[in-house]
Amino acid sequence: AGAVAYVTTPAVSWASRKFHWKRWIAAMVVFFIIIALMGLAAFWVEHVIVPQFISLSHNAPKMLGALFEKIFRSDHIEILGHRFDANALAAAMVNGLGSWIGGPATVIVDLLAGIMMFFLAIFLLAFFLISGPQLARSIFWLVPPSVRPRVWVIAHKMHPILYRYIGGVMIIVIVACILCYIGAGLL
Numbered sequence: 001a002g003a004v005a006y007v008t009t010p011a012v013s014w015a016s017r018k019f020h021w022k023r024w025i026a027a028m029v030v031f032f033i034i035i036a037l038m039g040l041a042a043f044w045v046e047h048v049i050v051p052q053f054i055s056l057s058h059n060a061p062k063m064l065g066a067l068f069e070k071i072f073r074s075d076h077i078e079i080l081g082h083r084f085d086a087n088a089l090a091a092a093m094v095n096g097l098g099s100w101i102g103g104p105a106t107v108i109v110d111l112l113a114g115i116m117m118f119f120l121a122i123f124l125l126a127f128f129l130i131s132g133p134q135l136a137r138s139i140f141w142l143v144p145p146s147v148r149p150r151v152w153v154i155a156h157k158m159h160p161i162l163y164r165y166i167g168g169v170m171i172i173v174i175v176a177c178i179l180c181y182i183g184a185g186l187l
Contacts, residue, residue, distance in 0.1 A: 001121040004034065005128030007167045010130055027129035034125065064090030 008030050015026035056063075068086035069075050077084045128135070141150045 001124035001126055003166050003170070005125055005132055005183050007163065007170060008129065009032065012132075024130045029127050031129050035122070060094045061087065061091045064093060084119070 012023065012026045015021060015029060016023050019026070021029075024143050064077075065087035068077055069091060072078075072086065075086050077086055077089060140148070140152070140155070
């Protein structure tokens with residue numbers, strides 16, 4: 001929430017100046033644009049990724065078995081002098097992954113925790129967009145008065161670097177997700 005608010009704060013400031021809006025109105029417009037983009041992403045995940053994940057989970061043992069057969073050029077794998085059936089090894093790996101994920105209770109608890117963290121992040125995003133500059137100024141007053149001038153100079157020099165770094169990481173994540181989706185679709 002903090003990183004997204006930090007990167008989108010210039011859009012809030014621009015909308016506030018351009019349309020002569022109060023900051024909270026501009027922040028809410030940017031907030032709802034972000035929420036709309038997240039809704040589109042969730043729609044895409046629900047209609048594209050979830051069905052593919054379900055299909056993958058059902059076909060994982062067969063796919064791993066076929067992969068092992070292609071890699072080892074046999075339906076039996078020899079590892080450290082022991083001979084394994086490729087399909088049995090694949091099924092054991094999938095079952096091990098299932099036990100690593102946990103039972104239904106663990107999945108439900110993790111799902112509820114994820115939902116709570118999502119809503120907390122949404123509320124924090126709105127808070128940071130509305131009162132981000134005030135919050136930054138307030139945090140600055142926590143610095144001892146004797147070093148405030150030096151911290152002020154360092155903060156102003158770091159701002160463009162930090163802004164570009166966080167924005168760049170977000171762009172890299174988005175591009176990597178798109179390329180992985182395209183690459184996985186071509187396999």
